[in-house]
Amino acid sequence: DTGVSQNPRHKITKRGQNVTFRCDPISEHNRLYWYRQTLGQGPEFLTYFQNEAQLEKSRLLSDRFSAERPKGSFSTLEIQRTEQGDSAMYLCASSGPRTPRDQYFGPGTRLLVL
Amino acid sequence: AQSVTQPDIHITVSEGASLELRCNYSYGATPYLFWYVQSPGQGLQLLLKYFSGDTLVQGIKGFEAEFKRSQSSFNLRKPSVHWSDAAEYFCAVVLTNDYKLSFGAGTTVTVRA
Numbered sequence: 195d196t197g198v199s200q201n202p203r204h205k206i207t208k209r210g211q212n213v214t215f216r217c218d219p220i221s222e223h224n225r226l227y228w229y230r231q232t233l234g235q236g237p238e239f240l241t242y243f244q245n246e247a248q249l250e251k252s253r254l255l256s257d258r259f260s261a262e263r264p265k266g267s268f269s270t271l272e273i274q275r276t277e278q279g280d281s282a283m284y285l286c287a288s289s290g291p292r293t294p295r296d297q298y299f300g301p302g303t304r305l306l307v308l
Numbered sequence: 309a310q311s312v313t314q315p316d317i318h319i320t321v322s323e324g325a326s327l328e329l330r331c332n333y334s335y336g337a338t339p340y341l342f343w344y345v346q347s348p349g350q351g352l353q354l355l356l357k358y359f360s361g362d363t364l365v366q367g368i369k370g371f372e373a374e375f376k377r378s379q380s381s382f383n384l385r386k387p388s389v390h391w392s393d394a395a396e397y398f399c400a401v402v403l404t405n406d407y408k409l410s411f412g413a414g415t416t417v418t419v420r421a
Contacts, residue, residue, distance in 0.1 A: 236411030295402050299351035
């Protein structure tokens with residue numbers, strides 16, 4: 195069990211550029227979640243997948259955000275035309291079929307939009 | 309409105325002293341309850357959870373939490389803190405018909421020697 199991994203760990207980009215983050219969940223976990231955390235706040239839910247199906251999206255997830263989990267394994271989160279307000283920590287978590295509400299988090303990707 | 313409240317933004321405690329972090333929730337039905345810890349530069353680690361049954365639950369790293377339905381609270385405690393317990397602590401809930409976590413704003417714990 196290598197835990198949840200996320201890449202890159204840090205990303206600096208200029209406003210208007212597109213960025214993509216990757217999350218690799220724990221291997222047997224069928225649910226995968228994305229959260230966003232800004233300074234001084236708790237994480238906020240963005241979206242989640244069960245296997246390859248995206249089952250829920252938060253209203254926080256504007257049209258510029260898209261997430262995929264093409265084969266039910268890793269997931270990508272893409273932000274198009276980044277804005278300074280997108281600067282945050284993006285956290286990925288996964289949970290397994292036996293304990294679906296026990297979520298295990300990766301280290302996060304810190305995004306800074308200049 | 310549905311919410312998770314952590315009333316204390318920052319707590320400072322001496323090493324070896326006891327620690328209690330407060331968490332209150334406001335939901336129509338009792339949700340599933342969790343405590344997570346986040347150390348600098350690291351992801352969140354699950355400390356403990358409450359779904360049902362015994363209202364005093366034990367977790368990792370010597371932490372425990374007590375569920376009080378009458379107070380809509382789920383407070384986290386540790387009898388004797390270590391310097392390594394300095395971190396940010398988040399209370400979180402999952403509704404019984406849902407899977408996503410809703411977090412409080414967090415409490416930062418500083419441990420002084």
